[in-house]
Structure formats: C-alpha cells, structure tokens
C-alpha cells in the first residue's frame with residue numbers, strides 16, 4: 001500500500017465551511033475499477049463530510065485519474081487486496097487523521113451521498129451504535145440471487161452477533177471511531193468482504209448493535225457486473241461465522257435472540273424490522 005497524496009486532512013481545504021457536526025466525520029470509499037462512477041460519488045461526498053479517503057484497490061482502469069484533482073486522501077494498493085483490506089487501510093488512515101466518526105460507502109454509485117445526513121442523524125441519536133443503511137425492504141429492486149445471498153448471510157451473522165440484523169452486507173455505514181479502535185486490532189487481515197460481517201459480530205458481543213436506516217436499493221441495469229462472487233464470498237463469510245460460533249460453543253442463545261421478535265429470518269414469514277424514519281420516529285417494515 002502506498003499513499004499517493006498525504007496533504008489532505010481535517011485541517012485543510014474547505015473543511016472550515018462544513019457544519020461543526022460534520023467536521024470530524026471522515027468518509028472511506030473503497031474503489032476497485034470504478035472509473036465510471038467514482039468522480040461523481042466522491043464529489044458529492046465532499047459536500048457532506050470533513051475528510052474523504054479513497055482506497056484504489058489495484059484498479060486496472062482509470063479509477064485514480066478520475067479524482068486526482070479533488071481534495072481527497074488517496075491510498076493506492078499496488079495489487080488488488082479485496083474490499084476488507086481496503087476498508088481496514090481506510091479506517092486506519094481516518095483514525096490517524098483524528099476522525100471521530102467514519103462513514104463508509106461504495107464507489108460504484110449504489111449508495112447515495114445525499115443519504116449520509118440521515119445516517120449521521122441516527123448516529124447523533126445513538127452515538128455508540130453502528131448505523132447501517134439498509135436496503136432489503138426494497139426486495140423488488142434487488143436481483144433475486146443477490147437478495148437470497150443477503151438473507152442467507154443475515155441469518156448466520158445475526159445468529160453469531162446475537163440479534164436480528166436487517167442488512168448485514170450493506171457497505172453504507174457509520175462507525176463511531178471508538179468502536180473501530182476497539183475492534184480493528186482484534187481482526188487483522190481479512191479476505192474478500194469478510195471484515196464488515198466480522199465487525200457486526202464482534203460489536204454484537206459488546207452489546208453494540210447495528211441500527212438500520214432505510215436507503216434505496218440501487219441496482220441500475222447499466223451498472224458494471226458485481227465484483228461480489230456469491231459462492232466464494234459467501235463461503236468466506238460463512239467460514240468466519242462458523243469459527244466464531246464454534247469459539248462460543250455454537251452460541252445458541254445468540255440464535256434464539258436473533259430469531260426473537262420482529263426480526264425473525266424465517267422464510268415463510270417476511271421479516272419485519274424496526275427502522276428509523278428520517279424524523280426519528282420508529283416504524284415496523286417488512287420486506
């Protein structure tokens with residue numbers, strides 16, 4: 001890994017113009033061959049947070065060229081290391097820069113930067129929680145195979161974490177810096193998409209639950225093919241979950257807690273999740 005640009009931090013650029021509440025918020029954006037969408041994503045995120053960190057994960061297209069003139073911190077992996085490692089490097093850079101809050105979102109345009117304020121508002125109400133932009137209530141907009149893979153992952157991760165989880169695979173999240181400082185040293189290097197799932201489990205064991213904020217499920221017909229390889233990536237996540245379950249003697253009480261109440265993952269009855277409306281009121285939704 002090397003840093004292409006290190007001059008951008010919280011104390012430079014247009015940070016002074018940002019509302020104080022957002023000035024210590026960093027966004028971490030992993031990007032692997034996202035030349036088509038990255039510039040518009042990053043430009044919009046710059047309006048929302050104090051520092052933007054982009055990890056170019058060994059892209060072989062023009063991804064880094066798209067943002068060279070923007071005031072972002074750009075980290076480059078010489079070869080592709082996976083989303084987990086990209087996020088981990090971004091988290092470390094954000095913490096070193098003094099971030100108090102870290103937003104993550106994808107570089108492919110599936111997460112709308114204009115939804116960042118809604119996630120940050122939920123963070124403001126629950127500053128110790130992990131906030132998750134949740135998409136699965138929009139089942140009709142999600143390719144069926146991706147929807148099924150997400151529900152499969154939800155079941156196992158909720159079991160291991162010990163509570164019902166709406167959307168365990170969403171990369172649109174808000175992390176309190178203290179949570180990252182506590183968990184990153186425990187996790188180390190992880191392949192594929194494993195890191196985000198493992199954080200949910202380890203946070204759950206500390207009674208830190210993900211709180212869902214509804215966001216649209218965006219799967220444009222013109223988008224590039226997903227990098228997510230359902231068999232390999234779900235297998236890696238399942239192995240990680242199995243390891244944690246075995247370490248905890250299968251954690252049966254976690255299974256019961258994850259199935260309890262409205263968040264049940266039974267397939268004969270659609271799960272109902274407690275999610276926040278923009279005004280802060282709580283409603284029950286089903287997918």
Ligand SMILES: Nc1nc2c(ncn2[C@@H]2O[C@H](COP(=O)(O)OP(=O)(O)OP(=O)(O)O)[C@@H](O)[C@H]2O)c(=O)[nH]1
Pocket residue numbers: 029030031032033034057080081082083086105106107108110146169171226227228
């Ligand atoms: N898949 C993948 N994504 C990476 C990698 N490194 C960074 N990323 C970024 O991680 C984000 C998520 O990747 P996607 O392939 O879109 O995965 P996803 O959004 O979970 O899957 P879809 O819902 O099918 O789009 C994107 O911003 C990628 O550019 C990598 O090695 N593999």
Ligand SMILES: [Mg+2]
Pocket residue numbers: 106108110226
């Ligand atoms: Mg995507």
